Amino acid sequence: MKTPSKLALLAWFAVGTAGTLATLPLAPVAHAAPAAGELVKMLQTVDDRQRNSGDYKSLVYIEQKEKDKSDLVYQAVIYRRDETDKLVIMFLKPQAEAGKGYLRVDKNLFMYDPSVGRWERRTERERIGGTDSQRADFDESRLAEEYAPAFVAEEALGKYTVNHLKLTANAGFDVSYPVVELWLDKATGNTLKRQDFALSGRLMRTTYYPEWMKQFSPSKKAEVYTPKEIRIFDEVEKGNSTTIVMQSVDLNSLDDSIFTKAWLESKSR
Amino acid sequence: MSAALGVLLRMALRNLVVHRVKSGVVGAIMFFGVFLVVSGTAMLDSIRASMEKSITSSLSGNIQVYSSEAEDELALFGSMAMGASDIGEIDAFAPLRELLLGIDGIKAVVPMGIATATVFGGTEIDRVLNDLRVSTQAADAEGTKMRFEQLGQIVGRMRKDVALAATASSDPEKVEDNLASLDRVLAPGFYDELVADPSGTLDWLDNKVAPVAADGRMLYLRNIGTNLDTFPKSFDRFRLVEGEMVPEGQRGILLSKAFYEKQAKNYVARELDKVKKQLDQGKTIAEDKTLSELVARTATQYQRIAFQLSPVDATVVTEKLRAKLGTDGDLATLLQSFLTMDDTNFADRYAWFYAEIAPKIRLYELPVGEEITLRSFTKSGYIRAVNVKVYGSFEFSGLETSDLAGANNLVDMMTFRSLYGKMTDDQLGELAEIKAASGAKAVTRDSVEDDLFGGGGGSLETETTTTTGAGFDEFAGVKLGAAGSAGALDTTRYTTAQMEDGLALTAAVILDNPDDVPAMIETIEAAAAAKGLKVQAVDWQSSSGIVGQIVMVLQVVLYAAIFIIFLVALVIINNTMVMATMERTTEIGTMRAIGAQRPFVIVLFLVETMLLGAIAGGLGAAAGALFITWLNHVGVPAVADALVLLFAGPRLYPVFTASNLLFGMGSILAISALSTLYPSVLAARVPPVVAMQAKE
Numbered sequence: 001m002k003t004p005s006k007l008a009l010l011a012w013f014a015v016g017t018a019g020t021l022a023t024l025p026l027a028p029v030a031h032a033a034p035a036a037g038e039l040v041k042m043l044q045t046v047d048d049r050q051r052n053s054g055d056y057k058s059l060v061y062i063e064q065k066e067k068d069k070s071d072l073v074y075q076a077v078i079y080r081r082d083e084t085d086k087l088v089i090m091f092l093k094p095q096a097e098a099g100k101g102y103l104r105v106d107k108n109l110f111m112y113d114p115s116v117g118r119w120e121r122r123t124e125r126e127r128i129g130g131t132d133s134q135r136a137d138f139d140e141s142r143l144a145e146e147y148a149p150a151f152v153a154e155e156a157l158g159k160y161t162v163n164h165l166k167l168t169a170n171a172g173f174d175v176s177y178p179v180v181e182l183w184l185d186k187a188t189g190n191t192l193k194r195q196d197f198a199l200s201g202r203l204m205r206t207t208y209y210p211e212w213m214k215q216f217s218p219s220k221k222a223e224v225y226t227p228k229e230i231r232i233f234d235e236v237e238k239g240n241s242t243t244i245v246m247q248s249v250d251l252n253s254l255d256d257s258i259f260t261k262a263w264l265e266s267k268s269r
Numbered sequence: 270m271s272a273a274l275g276v277l278l279r280m281a282l283r284n285l286v287v288h289r290v291k292s293g294v295v296g297a298i299m300f301f302g303v304f305l306v307v308s309g310t311a312m313l314d315s316i317r318a319s320m321e322k323s324i325t326s327s328l329s330g331n332i333q334v335y336s337s338e339a340e341d342e343l344a345l346f347g348s349m350a351m352g353a354s355d356i357g358e359i360d361a362f363a364p365l366r367e368l369l370l371g372i373d374g375i376k377a378v379v380p381m382g383i384a385t386a387t388v389f390g391g392t393e394i395d396r397v398l399n400d401l402r403v404s405t406q407a408a409d410a411e412g413t414k415m416r417f418e419q420l421g422q423i424v425g426r427m428r429k430d431v432a433l434a435a436t437a438s439s440d441p442e443k444v445e446d447n448l449a450s451l452d453r454v455l456a457p458g459f460y461d462e463l464v465a466d467p468s469g470t471l472d473w474l475d476n477k478v479a480p481v482a483a484d485g486r487m488l489y490l491r492n493i494g495t496n497l498d499t500f501p502k503s504f505d506r507f508r509l510v511e512g513e514m515v516p517e518g519q520r521g522i523l524l525s526k527a528f529y530e531k532q533a534k535n536y537v538a539r540e541l542d543k544v545k546k547q548l549d550q551g552k553t554i555a556e557d558k559t560l561s562e563l564v565a566r567t568a569t570q571y572q573r574i575a576f577q578l579s580p581v582d583a584t585v586v587t588e589k590l591r592a593k594l595g596t597d598g599d600l601a602t603l604l605q606s607f608l609t610m611d612d613t614n615f616a617d618r619y620a621w622f623y624a625e626i627a628p629k630i631r632l633y634e635l636p637v638g639e640e641i642t643l644r645s646f647t648k649s650g651y652i653r654a655v656n657v658k659v660y661g662s663f664e665f666s667g668l669e670t671s672d673l674a675g676a677n678n679l680v681d682m683m684t685f686r687s688l689y690g691k692m693t694d695d696q697l698g699e700l701a702e703i704k705a706a707s708g709a710k711a712v713t714r715d716s717v718e719d720d721l722f723g724g725g726g727g728s729l730e731t732e733t734t735t736t737t738g739a740g741f742d743e744f745a746g747v748k749l750g751a752a753g754s755a756g757a758l759d760t761t762r763y764t765t766a767q768m769e770d771g772l773a774l775t776a777a778v779i780l781d782n783p784d785d786v787p788a789m790i791e792t793i794e795a796a797a798a799a800k801g802l803k804v805q806a807v808d809w810q811s812s813s814g815i816v817g818q819i820v821m822v823l824q825v826v827l828y829a830a831i832f833i834i835f836l837v838a839l840v841i842i843n844n845t846m847v848m849a850t851m852e853r854t855t856e857i858g859t860m861r862a863i864g865a866q867r868p869f870v871i872v873l874f875l876v877e878t879m880l881l882g883a884i885a886g887g888l889g890a891a892a893g894a895l896f897i898t899w900l901n902h903v904g905v906p907a908v909a910d911a912l913v914l915l916f917a918g919p920r921l922y923p924v925f926t927a928s929n930l931l932f933g934m935g936s937i938l939a940i941s942a943l944s945t946l947y948p949s950v951l952a953a954r955v956p957p958v959v960a961m962q963a964k965e
Contacts, residue, residue, distance in 0.1 A: 005511070061706075066637040070692075070700075071700070072650040073707070075703055077743040095748055098747055098748060105476045107480065113642075113654045114641045114652055117656075118399075121389075121395065121475075121480075129652065130650055142456075158721065159722060160722055172443075193718075207844075210722065229709070232436075232716065239414060241714065244711050245709050248740075267749050268749050
């Protein structure tokens with residue numbers, strides 16, 4: 001048998017080392033970037049999984065931690081009718097907050113406070129109940145429609161392999177942040193991490209979705225995915241963070257009257 | 270003795286005349302030093318006195334007492350620091366008030382608190398839709414009809430604007446959508462739709478028509494919570510401008526006149542006021558680019574007038590504008606043309622605007638008599654809102670033009686507490702319960718990815734089986750409707766005890782004798798410590814924040830200048846006298862030879878400089894006094910806003926006192942003596958033999 005030359009051995013060693021390095025989880029993996037169509041499909045999967053063709057109701061716990069301040073906690077109920085772009089967030093606890101809420105109809109977000117009995121038009125960037133959470137965190141996911149994706153790299157997040165995507169807002173959509181980066185679990189397609197950027201490129205928020213709930217929806221005739229927990233870290237006011245825990249989800253149909261100002265008003269009378 | 274003094278004075282005078290150049294230079298420095306001391310200290314004393322008047326009699330009282338556990342310093346007129354300051358809390362005001370009123374020399378104690386709030390200005394269409402909601406709910410047919418006509422007026426003008434802007438729009442579909450919505454409102458049957466289904470139609474108007482108009486704006490209010498019943502008695506500069514005082518024991522707000530003028534006024538009126546102010550200062554629209562841009566920008570905002578006119582008033586104004594301008598056209602065109610002003614017609618049109626247009630529009634947001642919703646981010650982080658009635662507007666006499674003095678509005682203590690939102694122990698307990706029941710585990714920012722995803726590899730997904738059935742009852746155990754009576758204004762008549770005895774942030778202390786401040790601060794702190802109350806007392810200057818800091822800076826600058834001048838004087842006098850000693854050794858030696866003792870020589874030199882000091886300093890003091898007298902006659906204008914507060918009005922009329930003159934003269938004589946010590950001792954050491962060795 002012919003002995004390999006020194007040069008061939010060196011080449012073999014170099015290829016082997018490069019191969020080993022490529023499998024290390026920390027460095028971005030040198031894979032061919034998915035095609036644009038594939039990326040849009042990834043976003044559609046994220047959106048479709050969370051979309052329910054019928055109604056949606058969930059009981060959530062919201063906790064806001066702020067540096068040098070006592071924690072802000074709420075229990076709220078979310079009602080959603082994605083078909084007609086309607087959303088209601090109503091605070092139930094603590095007692096002093098019970099009855100306050102938000103109503104989204106089309107592109108309008110209104111806030112109601114029963115203690116003053118008045119509605120106010122709010123912007124898309126409204127901090128729900130003074131926390132770092134926003135309307136979009138509770139609403140239907142419309143990433144594929146609102147943003148154009150670009151592939152960044154395949155990376156590791158903890159022990160998960162993820163696709164890192166950079167999304168830029170499409171013209172004509174009123175989104176909270178013009179640039180978003182997403183880390184999607186390669187195995188399940190679920191969003192694990194999200195970073196929101198201002199137009200200047202400044203990082204505003206980092207959000208984690210450590211667990212997703214699957215629930216069969218009779219109206220959709222498929223499973224609906226809901227993040228069991230959302231952890232939002234404020235990157236501007238360092239030290240501030242918001243935790244959202246979905247305590248219960250119900251996919252039964254809701255009464256039409258819920259998505260009106262009159263309903264929210266009537267609950268506190 | 271007197272003969273010796275006479276000789277000394279004659280000799281000193283002769284020497285000053287003989288060495289007139291040196292005397293002139295040193296004298297000039299002395300003159301300037303004393304002039305600066307007299308005029309500078311007189312100005313500073315006058316500023317302090319006027320500022321004391323304006324601050325103590327408008328907001329602070331002579332002394333402010335607040336928590337000794339405060340993280341930040343109290344700043345009633347705002348501070349340089351960004352963000353909300355933490356001045357601690359006085360949980361129970363009653364014991365502190367009793368303690369303070371028990372101290373001799375304290376005339377009154379007023380509770381205070383500071384809370385900022387926002388008021389949503391809203392747009393004209395939002396306002397009309399709100400009014401429509403109220404009138405339809407109250408089945409007020411006449412009111413509904415009237416509001417509907419106003420809505421039609423606004424929507425009609427919006428349609429014209431949308432159609433006009435359509436060609437430049439990058440989203441024609443949206444324009445079409447907007448036009449369709451606006452056309453539906455203008456269609457003949459829409460009023461019937463509204464009457465048939467008020468709630469649904471108004472929701473549609475809120476969602477489809479209102480967003481077409483520009484966004485409303487947020488107004489920010491800094492509020493001082495206080496006992497409004499006793500405030501005017503304790504602060505004599507307070508003057509009600511419009512409306513009435515808040516009825517005794519009731520909730521209410523008094524808005525500062527400056528807030529109305531600078532923030533709440535109709536945009537066009539406010540901009541026209543700005544233009545007028547600058548023209549009064551001598552600028553011209555033709556030559557000043559910024560001013561001409563301001564005028565041009567104001568003209569583009571004609572809608573802020575047009576949208577506010579009722580259908581009837583719109584017709585009247587259109588007719589009057591046609592006559593005034595001598596041109597034809599619709600209201601929008603006429604208003605734009607009217608607002609396109611130049612130096613020749615501004616004064617006339619400004620007056621015409623206030624005479625003919627202003628009375629027909631909503632000149633100020635949050636007008637007196639209106640019920641407004643104050644909203645605040647409380648100390649605890651929760652948002653609190655409260656409805657209060659605007660009972661009136663106020664200003665502080667002499668400080669009408671000061672934005673700083675007008676930066677605060679006044680609310681009752683109950684409203685302050687609502688906006689401040691301190692949580693009770695029960696409320697804190699409730700939060701702890703909600704938190705415990707949530708099951709959310711604690712993670713830190715630094716290790717979040719490891720904590721949440723470090724144990725990965727398993728499934729990120731959990732299955733939930735509940736798909737049908739009753740779901741969950743979100744209202745189980747929830748008490749709705751407890752937050753308030755759904756918007757009704759709180760008209761409870763609170764007792765003085767209820768108003769005063771709860772939470773406050775500071776106590777304003779009014780003294781019988783304002784000169785007692787330093788001693789009273791010590792007395793108050795000692796008495797509070799003996800009772801175990803954790804409070805600190807500060808004078809009006811410290812509590813005023815940014816304004817007090819300005820006076821401190823002025824004081825430091827003045828004293829630094831005086832110090833430098835006197836240091837220079839000291840060195841120059843010293844050097845001059847040392848040189849004089851060397852030049853005059855023969856003369857000194859001769860004096861010593863004919864029997865003058867060393868002390869005589871020392872005293873001669875001292876008298877010489879002090880005589881110069883007395884003459885030059887006297888002239889300097891006189892010049893300083895004359896300067897101050899002249900300033901008192903003409904007044905020093907307050908060119909910046911902070912100066913209005915410092916000067917207690919638009920001009921300061923300073924006065925000098927005997928103490929300013931004495932301080933000036935005393936300083937220069939002391940400097941003279943000090944700077945001559947070394948040269949005079951040097952002169953005294955000149956031996957008599959020097960005179961004999963001197964060359965002819």
